[in-house]
Amino acid sequence: MTTTSAFRIPVANLLRRPGASRAIQAEGVLADVRGPGAEVTADRPIAVDLTLERVSEGMVVRGTITAPWDAACSRCLAPVGGELAVQVGELYERQPLEGETYLLSEDDVVDLEPLIRDALLLELPAVPLCRPECRGLCATCGVDHNLTSCECDTAIPDPRWAALRALDL
Ligand SMILES: [Zn+2]
Ligand SMILES: [Zn+2]
Known part of the structure; x- marks a missing residue:
C-alpha cells in the first residue's frame, strides 16, 4: 500500500519530550477512499489540521480532516458532491488494539493514512441525494x-x- 508522504509524520523528537505537542497541517491525495454511496474526490487534496500530543501511552492525534467527495444521486444518478469536515481524536501506540488505536511504528512515524481513511469512510454519505425531494x-x-x-x-x-x-x- 502506498502512502502519501505528507501523511507520514516523524515524531522521534516529540516522543523524547513527555507532554509535548506539535501542530500539523498537511495536504495529500489518497486513492480509493470509497464507501457504498460516495467516494472522496480522487484528484483533489485531503487536508488535515491536527495536533499531535505526547502522552504516556504514545501519541494522541486530534483535530479536523477535510475532504471533497463525489457521488451519483441515489435516486436520479445526477452528480452530487460536497465537503466533509471530520473531527478526530485517536491514540497511536506501540501495540495498537485492533479497531481502537493505531500503530506508532518502531521508526517513530505516525502514519495518518489509516486514521484518515477510517474517519472519512465513516462520514461519507451512504445514500446521497441531489436534493431531499428528488x-x-x-x-x-x-x-x-x-x-x-x-x-x-x-x-x-x-x-x-x-x-x-x-x-x-
Ligand atoms: Zn416510466
Ligand atoms: Zn436526484
Missing part, C-alpha cells in the same frame, strides 16, 4: 421524474396479458 428515475422506462412524467405509474398492462386474464375469467 423524485428519481422511473424504474420501468428510466425517464427522470424531476424533468418529466411518464405513463408507467398507471401501469398499462401488455394487451396479451390482458387477453389471458380475460380467459381466466
Whole structure:
C-alpha cells in the first residue's frame, strides 16, 4: 500500500519530550477512499489540521480532516458532491488494539493514512441525494421524474396479458 508522504509524520523528537505537542497541517491525495454511496474526490487534496500530543501511552492525534467527495444521486444518478469536515481524536501506540488505536511504528512515524481513511469512510454519505425531494428515475422506462412524467405509474398492462386474464375469467 502506498502512502502519501505528507501523511507520514516523524515524531522521534516529540516522543523524547513527555507532554509535548506539535501542530500539523498537511495536504495529500489518497486513492480509493470509497464507501457504498460516495467516494472522496480522487484528484483533489485531503487536508488535515491536527495536533499531535505526547502522552504516556504514545501519541494522541486530534483535530479536523477535510475532504471533497463525489457521488451519483441515489435516486436520479445526477452528480452530487460536497465537503466533509471530520473531527478526530485517536491514540497511536506501540501495540495498537485492533479497531481502537493505531500503530506508532518502531521508526517513530505516525502514519495518518489509516486514521484518515477510517474517519472519512465513516462520514461519507451512504445514500446521497441531489436534493431531499428528488423524485428519481422511473424504474420501468428510466425517464427522470424531476424533468418529466411518464405513463408507467398507471401501469398499462401488455394487451396479451390482458387477453389471458380475460380467459381466466
Ligand atoms: Zn436526484
Ligand atoms: Zn416510466
